[in-house]
Amino acid sequence: MKSFIINSALDMHLHLRDDDMLKLVAPHMSKNFVGALVMPNLISPITTKDTLLSYKNRIKNACKEDKFTPYLTIFFQVDYSYEFLKDIKDEIIAVKLYPFGVTTNSQTGVSSMDIEILRPTLESMSRLDIPLCVHGETKGFVMDREKEFLPIYESLAINFPNLRIIMEHISTKDAVELLDKYDNLYATVTIHHLLLTLDDVAGGMLNPHVFCKPIVKRYEDRDALLKVALEAHPKLMFGSDSAPHLKKNKETSTGGAAGVYTAPISLQVLTQLFEKHNKLANLNAFISLNAQKIYNLKPENKVIKLIKKDFIVPKVYNYKNEDVVPMLAGETLLWSIE
Ligand code: NCD
Ligand code: ZN
DSSP states (O other), rough: OOOEEEEOOEEEEOOSSSSSHHHHHHHHHHHHHEEEEEEEEEESSSHHHHHHHHHHHHHHHTTOOOOOOEEEEOOTTOOOHHHHHHHGGGOEEEEEBBTTSTTTOTSSSOOOHHHHHHHHHHHHHHHHTOEEEEEEOOOOOOOHHHHHHHHHHHHHHHHOOSSSSTTTTSHHHHHHHOOOOOOOOOOEOOOHHHHHHHHHISSSSSOGGGSSSSSOOOOOHHHHHHHHHTOOOOEEEEEOBBBOOOOOHHSTTTTOOOOOGGGGGHHHHHHHHHHHHOGGGHHHHHIIIHHHHHHHHHOOOOOEESSSOOOOOOOEEEEETTTETTTTTTTTEEEEOO
């Protein structure tokens, strides 16, 4: 195959950041994708309508003329009232829940996953049909954090049968197995969890640029994720979790930040991966149609043509003083965007 068409690509888990970083990374996404679910974990997380709407404006400005819809989210709080959620419903696609301190900018996350504490907000969301996106990790041993969280997903799914619950960036075989157990459970998966294992982070020389939360795991986990992605399992969506950090905050002796930057390479990498496994026929479902059905989206038509031509991933992206290193920096991909 010499070329491949992707229609209205959607990224259902994206970090666009703010200020200069937003100006650098937003165009990487808005050029090729028609829309993305934007995470609310800014340094001051988004919890009000005013901050949401002004962030939306800054995103629109950063995307310039591109045909691109940011689907915004707010940061889960246990004290959101029904009236507040009703008022903000048309401006958001979902509410994102972070347990306290499990990842970047989650210091204002929930301090307990006790269902009774979460119930008022979740009940309102359920009544208003606002989906819940969850960063599902405990504070346990780093390789077990997602697995330890799975009973919480089960209890959420059982207690709120009308709430759509999205297990974000699933990273284990166990989470894949949970997907089919409850009608109201869905998931996103990233490129790095489809391609990498812990060996790529720390098996040889340390690579801080592929360090993320949840950490990439075992071969059997990667293979289980890859299997459902390649078959475009209808409850699974592409969510890059593209999460840029400054190079100096990744390559540092004071504790490297978690997050992998994949926005500028997603379409090329996914095309290469699906072609390698002879599954290109499923790529549009994985990268757009599944999300359209799960979130009831009707994105505009945006056609991106990929051609079989080498693309050398830049070593670094730079805007003013911001330097960001993408995943696969300096490597050659087999597909380019025309
Ligand atoms: C994300 C970030 O940097 O905002 N980091 C990450 O490792 N994935 C937050 C998140 O999605 O966990
Ligand atoms: Zn994320």
